[in-house]
Amino acid sequence: MKKALVLILCLSVFVSCKNESKTATETISQSENNDVKVLKGEFVYFADAAVLQTKEEVYGVILNEKMHELENQAKAYKKESTDMVPVEIKGIIKPKSEGEEGWPFQIEITEIVKVSPPLAQDATTIKIKNTNN
Template identity: 50%
Template sequence: MKKLLTLFLIVSVFTACKNDAKTEAKMSENGKTIEQNSELRTLVGQFIYYADAAVLQTRNDIYGVIINEKMHELNDMAKAYKKDPTDYVTVQVRGKVIPKPEGEEGWPFRIDIIEIDNVKKYESKENEVIKLNGDAIE
């Protein structure tokens, strides 16, 4: 009886750990999946470039953006959604996350933008009003 119980326990552990979700991986030209091919990460957040400083703020982190041609391309795309130069825009980008060199000021990580996936207007919820039974709550 103990052997049967042990065997049942082992089989149930292995079947519970099995990953049945089969997805088609996008393959690149060298036969690796996109995730295996590079160190690129997709980040979604609010982007701002002002006075020679570029920042990307995600839900959990803040990244300094390396100023290069791709960052300037992103900024040019963002201008269409800004009223003031200090306005944020919501972006989705892919890039390399690089630790900040020791001895330099700034955010702990930087992002070198490689691909720009999406740019849209930042929808601030700062002045949003919720109404409950006719009473306004700000």
């Protein structure tokens, strides 16, 4: 079941690339700690899997207190649980562990900078429906 969910999330992320907004850009913070990056992109958390899609890369988000805080802020803008919400965060990018499923890189959120409402959706937007309910 988890593999199917990850596959569905991957598919939805890649399909949504076609409708990518100009605001989904990635910048690198030149702060004291060079490991901390500022990332802008679209965030989704669904069924114990969190993803941040930027213009350049897709990251698995490490499930921690900050990720749950971000999800709580993003819920205000979601119409459906699978909606992706534009965010700006600071975090530490880490390679995934060997043998672990998911994207090559993960991000550990250290600070939430901004959460924005999603862009309007049109007839070409693909929606994932849960038929079990």
